[in-house]
Amino acid sequence: MNRLHGMVVGCLVLVAMWAGGCASMQSYELSVKNQTDKPLTLWLTKQGDEREAAWLPPEALATSNATDVRTIGGIVVMPGKTGFTPQPVKGSFSGHDQAILRVYSNAMTLDQVLAMSRRSPNRIDVPLLPGKTALIIHDRTGKLEAAPAGK
Secondary structure, three states: OHHHHHHHHHHHHHHHHHHHOOOEEEEEEEEEEEOOOOOEEEEEEEEOOOOOHHHOOHHHHHOOOOOOOOOOOOEEEOOOOEEEOOOOEEEEEOOOOEEEEEEEEOOOOHHHHHHOOOOOOOEEEEEOOOEEEEEEEEOOOOOOEEEEOOO
């Protein structure tokens, strides 16, 4: 009976981990080269269940009392320049969470960022993997596009 009980509990734990995901600390380092003719506004956020003040999307930041200083949110990168994280940005991620770099054309205020739809050609959301990511942003086709640097 004890062995069967242990197996059932073990299976339930595995199902819970698979369904809800276990949160783990992940680290991200970014460099983003602006190859457009306009400034870019960069915002590092995450989608999913885990909420952390340093990773709030603009829409959540606008309605929160967060006073946390963001490492990359709202950073403006001028044409021909490269923006980067001065140190790794860490966060707690579960199985449903995804780090996202939002890139907006032009130097934007928070109100302007909030007004821009993800379907706009002047915005691109780039999913990120943990570790180092180097991107080049261009707008050759009239909308923002991201490509890995060096390719």
